Amino acid sequence: MLFPEEDVRRKYGLQETRLAQYLTKILGVSSAAIGRGERLRKWKGEDALGCLGNEVQTVMADSSTTDVSSISLCRMDSLLAELAGKCAFSADVYRKAAHTSRRSREAILSELYTSLTPSESAVVTQIILKDLRPLLYPIPQSACHYTSALLEYKSNAVAMLTKESAMHAWDSSGRMSLIFKTRANLEEAATAYEGLANGEDFPQPTVGMPIQIPKCVKGQGPVHSLKSLKGADKIWVETKYDGERAQIHVWFDDEGVPRIRIFSKSGRDSTLDRAGIHSIVWAALGIPHTASYAEEDAQSSNPPPFERGVVVEAEMVAYSDVLGRIDEFWRIRSLIARTAIGVRHRSPPPGPSTQEEAMETQCSLISNGSDGGTRHLALVFYDVLLLDDASLLPMPYGQRREVLERLINVNPGYAMLAERTCIDTRLPNGGEMLRRVFARVVADHQEGVVIKADGAGYAEKRWPWVKLKQDYIPGHGDSVDLVLLGASWEKERARELRVPPTAYTTFYFGALANADELGKNPNRLPHFEVIFTSSYGLDREQLEELIFMVQNCDPAPYRHQMAASLSYTHTLCRSLSPPTVLLGQPLLAELFGAGFTKSQGNHFYELRFPRIAKIFRPSDRPWLDGTTLPELQQIARASVGRERSGKAEDDWAHSIFRPDVPPSPGLHCPVKRKRTEDMWVERLAVIDAKVGSRSPTKRTRIEGPSVRKAVQGAYRENVENEAGPSTAVAASNASGSPRQRVGMLRLDSVTNVVSSPPPRGPPSTSPLPRRRDKDPCAPGPSNRPATPPSSPSRSDNPMPIQPPGNMEDTDYSFSLTPGFYSRTITRSTMLPIRSNAVRGVPGPPDLPARSPTPDEFYCPSVHLDRPLDPVPFVPTGRTLYQFLHNSVVWLARPDGAPRPAWRAASQAVLPPSSRVNTLDAVVLACGWTETPACAWAARGVVFVDDSEDPSGWSLQGTMKELAALRAAALKAGRAAACKPVFLHSMTMLAHDALTETATVEEWESQAICRFG
Known part of the structure; x- marks a missing residue:
């Protein structure tokens, strides 16, 4: 009873609200206003401490006349067991015993509470609620x-x-x-x-009894992870799959009938809930059974590899036969509900067709969980703990894995072995090898890795398991800007912080759903989809400041929201409990998490394990800067490895109407995956170099925009008149690329051993030549994607440009290159250091550290047991965001003009610190005037609308002005000091054009023309 939360077998089915209703009847008090029992109903009111047990003690103290209880501890335990038997989620041993008792919950509670003193009633109340913390650690x-x-x-x-x-x-x-x-x-x-008894051996693990699961150490980078395994000569890097842990016990009873029991991560008996994987277990262990796979040949005719029993550990995942890989984590929910036996079984409601299921608004609650039978549960086995009454816990991991491989009959798509890679830490390049393995897992869209020492026993303290995920590395979780709309006090987080209900602990976040409508009609009210809540990420000082900000944003009680004159409308996800208050003036927040998922009943993707990084004051950044709902879904799809909505239809249309044009490359293009892998290797090398001296830093949103121009126009002008202009500039550190899951790949193989590269001599001081890999996914003359309707078709031949007016005799030259449209996923990585800013051109004084250029970069030694050799840097393709970080960028469009719906927000793809507001600033930074060029600027980049635009910002007008300025610079003899200016089409910033990466050379070649 001291740890009621650890008792997973007893479930009472009572929370504060329902238990308070029973207690008002048992104690004979009224819960109406000014009644004695009102405190029970308002247990989390502003004048309370958020503990129902305290309120029960207060109410009973007013009428109780006894200080000694009349019930024994044994009887109390018996009554609690009887009460647990009334809940369908309790273990069978309690539910079966309850069948002999016909008493109601109220009768059981009445006998229990009438025998207790007020203080004992408080303790029993919290035991039923499974949380003694508010009594053990009361709020002062x-x-x-x-x-x-x-x-x-x-x-x-x-x-x-x-x-x-x-x-x-x-x-x-x-x-x-x-x-x-x-x-x-x-x-x-x-x-x-x-x-x-004294001298007796300790009991060994046995089938049917859960074995304690070891806790993993969180690795914050490859070198940090290796430090936790110091002294291990050989380690295994095991892929961590996104699923639910299952400890599977199988044995033969006295009659030779096979039995199975499955425990979840919490230790709860989930055998009936996991009925969908029973047949997979039988076949994987070679046990004949009536239920089997769909494939008849999956059953083995050989006898089982054990005689009495076995305990194995596996990850239960959702597998898609259509995709040929493990599906997203949230898919497991519907598959379990459909296959469970008993109280957790849910018949799937009629859902949309398989084709409709792929649409953006696909709902995880009503979707066809099995996808027509092509999606099903599967198991990925990774350890064995017991074999024929012999404990394998002391056995080294390497030997346990060998036993497991002999036990499991691999069947791809159903029963698989976790992929793993061996690294010899005695070699000087162990850190480099770990970086490459982890980068490959990230590029494959897997959850992460678990690093295990080959010689470590199960749950060994000397060499614990080390879990390494993207969001464990400071500044490398998926990050977005969303709108804070509500707040409430949540008991779980409040008891961790030990704060009363006057302190908001949980905050509600949403995204703007009608951005396009606001752009057309600024008089409409903005509508938000409230998707998820977050309670973590801020320290106590930051949380206090946030609560103060909420209190000053005209909060309205949620129950009075319809009467309150809110400046927006909203839809609350039905899986969320209502907030206490809604903000009259929304706030912008930066959040980060571990990928994206869908909660039950939610149509939209949300951050997984969301944490708050920063809250912006309206005067710094208004909520209009937040990520819109379509943009959030686009970011989420890229992160989890789902193709953009409508891509299949677009590819089909291209095959019908343009059969000569290959379809656009998908997210799982091998070249894209290789680029992502190389980018993460570079990023991890920088992270490892900072171990020991690095302070955690955040990174900018990857596709999450900072400044939103789509919803601007007159509506934004009205908001900014009240909130003030945006002044904050989001800094970024190394950021992650979309995690790409390419499928099961080598799940049916035993191991993958990384071979050690041949020894290298000392690194050369001269820069390495740039590696040029031919990209089959890059647009070319035969597979160039179609341009938006607003842009006319381009000729593959350079356009001759006539010099303006009176410049026929001036010596100047520039050329136009054939225009290609590239698709890029914009994820910021290393930022260049800038200095010596030219007057009039913004030069940020405090940008985060960047990755050195290819000419000056090499991977420094990483100190483990012995120093590693320096690893020379091999340049790889860089994204548009990186390309523009050492460029001066200007968007040639009227100030305040609304962003067209087809174009991505400029802040999502353009570095804020590289932006200027005039063409004069571009040529000034590039040294076309008497002022010296910016030291950090390598080029100027101008984006223009190459369609016919009557506003004066057309392609021809901008080119003529640049030609005149270039001619003047050449005539003044400044050609050598001038830096080039590239003219690009605005259509390169289109949403459908931002789906693949490109090298610097590719971006330069796609310019309409180049001056200099």
Whole structure:
């Protein structure tokens, strides 16, 4: 009872609201206004501490006349067991016992509470609610205000009691803690400990009893991960698949009938919930059974490789036969509900067709979970813990894996072995090898890796498992800018912080859903889709400041939202509980997370494990700068490896109407994946070089825009008159590229061993030649994507340009190159350092550190057990965002003009610090005037609308002006100091054009013309 949250077998089905209703009847009090029981109903009101147990004690203290309870601890446990039997989610042992009792919940609770003192009632209440923290670590009376609670107290001021410390207090010899590793249940471990005689061996793991799952160390980079495994000669880098953990126990009973029991990560018996994988387990272990795979030949005629029992660990995933790979994590939910037996079974409602299911608004709740039978559950096995009553826990990991490979009958798409790669840490390039393995996993759109020492036993403290994921590396999680619309007090996070209900702990985030309508009609109210909540990311000081900002944004109680004069409308995702307040003036927030997912009943992608990075004041950045809903979905699809919405239809139309034009390359193009892998290798090398001296930094949104011009026009002018102009400039650090999942690949193989490259001599001081790989995905004369309707077709021949007016005798030259349209996923990576800014051209003084240029970069040595050799840098293709970081960029369009719907927001693809507002600033920075050129600027880039534009910002007008300025510079003899200016089409910033990367040379070749 001291750790009720650890009791996974007892479920009471009661939370504060429902339990308070029972207690008002049992205690005979009224919950109406000014009634004695009103405190029970308002247990999380502003004048309360957010603990129902405290309110029960207060109410009972007013009428109780006894200080001694009349019930024994054994009877109390019996009543709690009877109460748990009324819940369908409790273990069978409690539900079966409850069948002998016909008493109602109210009768059981009445006997329980009428025998308790007020203080004991408070404890029992929190036991039923499975949380004793508010009683064990109460909030001080002086911390009733959120400011004092957050700023005058610390979360770690009180050391919370853990089950490990409790076991040590009960048994200082540590024997019970050792027993708990093989009996991961406090009741079973205590029973085994009490029955252990002096000198008797510790009980070994047994089938049917959960084995404690070891906790992984979070790796913050390759070198940081290797430090946790110092001393291990050989390690294995195992792919971490995005699924649900399953500890599978299989044994033969006395009659030879095979039995199965499956435990979830929490230790709960999930055998009936995981009924959909039973047949996979039978076939994988070679056990004849009536249920089997769809393939008849999957069953093995050989006898099982064990005689009595086995315990294996696996990841349960959703596998798509259509895609030929593991599907997204959220797909598991509907597959489990459809195949479960018992209370968790849910019949799938009629959903859309398979073709419609791929649309953007696909709902995870009503979607066809099996996709016509082509999507199903699968298992990826990665460890074995018990074999025929022999514990394999002390056995080294390498030997356990060999046993596992002999046990499992691999069947691709159903039963697979986790892919792993061996690295010899004794070699000087172990860090480099780990970087390449992790980069490959990221490029394959997998969740991450788990690094294990070859000689480590299961749950060994000397060499723990190390989990390495993108979001574990500071500044490399998926990041977006969204709008904060509501706030509430949430008990789980509040009890971690020890704050009362006056402190908001959970915040509601959404995205603008009608951006296009606002661009056309600024008088319409903005409409937001509230998608998810976040409670983490800010420290206590930042949280206090955020609450203060919320209080000053005219918050309106949610129950009065219809009467409140809010300046927007919203739709709340039905899986979310309503917020306490809605903000009268929304705020912009930067969030980061571990990829994207869909919650139950939600139509849209949301950040997974979202954390708040920063909240912007309206005077710094208005909410209009946030990512719109379509942009958020586009970012999410690229991150999880889904093709853009409508691509299949576009490819089909191209095959019908333009059969000579190849379809546009997809997200899983091998060349794109290779580029992503190389980019991550470079990025990880920089991260490893900073280990020990680096402070965590954030990175800019990858496709998430900072400044939104699409919703501007008159509507934005009205908002900015009240909120003030945007002044913040988002800095970025190394950022991640879309995680690409290319499928199962080598899941049916045993291992992949990275071979050590041949020894290299000392790195050359001269720069390496740039590697030029032919890109089959790059647009060319035969596969050039179609341009938007607003842009006329271009000729493949350069356009002759006549010099303006009176310049026929001036010596100047420039040329036009055939225009290609490239598709780029814009993910910022390393930012260049700038200095010596020219007057009139912005030169940021405090940009984050950047990756050195190819001429000056080499990977420094990384110190593990022995120093590594320097690794020379091999340049790879860089994205448009990187290309423009050392360019001066100007968009030739009227100031304040609304962004067309087909074009991406400029802040999403253009570095904010590289932007200028006039053509004069471009030529000034490029040294076309008497002022010296910017030291950091390598070129000028001008984007123009190459369609017929009557506003005066047309292609011809801009070219004539540049030609005149260039001619004047040449005539003045400044040709040698002048830097080139490239003229690009605005259509290169179109949404459908931003789907592939390009090298610097490719971007330069796609210019309409070049001056200089």
